[in-house]
Amino acid sequence: MAVTVFAMALQRNLFSAVVLFGLYSFFMATVLVALDAVDVAMTEAAVGAGVSTVLLLGALYLVGGTEAKPLHRPLIPLTLAIAVGVVLAYGMQGLPAFSDAQAPIHTHVAPRYLQESMKETGVPNVVTAVLASYRGYDTLGETVVVFTAGAGVIALLRRRRKDAK
Amino acid sequence: MRNDIILRVIAKIFVPFMLVFALYVQFHGDFGPGGGFQAGVIAAAAIVFYALIFGLDAGHRLAPEWIVEKMIAAGVLVYAGTGFAGIFLGGNYLDYFVLGADPVSGQHRGIFWVEAGVALTVSGVMLKLFYMFTGRGREPEDA
Numbered sequence: 671m672a673v674t675v676f677a678m679a680l681q682r683n684l685f686s687a688v689v690l691f692g693l694y695s696f697f698m699a700t701v702l703v704a705l706d707a708v709d710v711a712m713t714e715a716a717v718g719a720g721v722s723t724v725l726l727l728g729a730l731y732l733v734g735g736t737e738a739k740p741l742h743r744p745l746i747p748l749t750l751a752i753a754v755g756v757v758l759a760y761g762m763q764g765l766p767a768f769s770d771a772q773a774p775i776h777t778h779v780a781p782r783y784l785q786e787s788m789k790e791t792g793v794p795n796v797v798t799a800v801l802a803s804y805r806g807y808d809t810l811g812e813t814v815v816v817f818t819a820g821a822g823v824i825a826l827l828r829r830r831r832k833d834a835k
Numbered sequence: 836m837r838n839d840i841i842l843r844v845i846a847k848i849f850v851p852f853m854l855v856f857a858l859y860v861q862f863h864g865d866f867g868p869g870g871g872f873q874a875g876v877i878a879a880a881a882i883v884f885y886a887l888i889f890g891l892d893a894g895h896r897l898a899p900e901w902i903v904e905k906m907i908a909a910g911v912l913v914y915a916g917t918g919f920a921g922i923f924l925g926g927n928y929l930d931y932f933v934l935g936a937d938p939v940s941g942q943h944r945g946i947f948w949v950e951a952g953v954a955l956t957v958s959g960v961m962l963k964l965f966y967m968f969t970g971r972g973r974e975p976e977d978a
Binding site: 709712713716717720721724725728729732797798799801803806807809810812813814816817819820821823824827828 | 860870872873876877879880883887904907908910911914915918929931942945946949950952953956957959960961963964965967968969
């Protein structure tokens with residue numbers, strides 16, 4: 671994955687950058703499967719590697735395939751990125767160990783979901799039970815966000831088309 | 836890509852399976868991985884695939900643009916309507932326990948409709964984005 675990211679950053683040809691981006695998404699989906707997050711992995715494979723690659727290629731068809739020469743030297747963004755990375759790495763020291771059963775996230779509501787959701791909702795897949803039932807408001811909000819994003823794109827692109835006529 | 840026989844045959848074979856797999860992910864989301872979001876994306880990806888191979892017009896015939904636009908709004912309405920159904924039947928907003936004869940079947944029904952709403956909106960938005968992006972290059976001369 672790290673190799674893919676570096677190749678993507680160094681790539682001047684946008685077409686290969688898009689293809690590498692799809693490759694990265696597939697790697698990410700594999701990692702998510704390894705973490706037992708199959709639901710997220712399916713989404714990543716379908717959206718990240720599938721649909722968004724097609725959308726990026728469609729955009730490339732409109733704007734052309736080569737990256738413009740950067741206007742500034744990349745020193746300031748590079749310094750900023752490294753600084754943020756260092757801060758994040760420092761913050762990660764405070765996280766509980768990976769798959770630590772005593773981590774705070776596993777002791778609050780998770781046991782209740784795991785033990786009671788079958789009785790309360792009759793749905794064996796806990797992810798679905800939490801997503802649609804216990805966290806129904808959050809999922810409603812997400813759906814509205816997706817709706818708003820679609821409406822925004824429609825509003826932006828459609829007006830342009832009318833102007834053209 | 837319309838003239839490549841291998842792509843055409845493979846697309847013809849695969850697209851129905853992709854759509855059925857989307858339905859499977861949608862309705863089997865209670866038992867295995869999956870749910871509305873994944874199902875919507877897979878269905879949209881199947882139609883995008885079809886439109887890539889057979890041309891945008893074939894895609895438009897399969898999923899006309901006005902239906903796609905209606906789907907975007909209908910999904911949110913189905914989701915929010917499930918919440919209001921809970922109110923009318925005497926519960927709180929998005930309270931599924933009152934939707935069925937007993938709480939568990941009510942939960943089933945509520946989750947079913949909510950996931951249907953999510954799938955509608957997600958696949959509608961994905962398809963609409965695809966149509967908008969690919970449709971941009973279509974009338975370049977009159978700009």
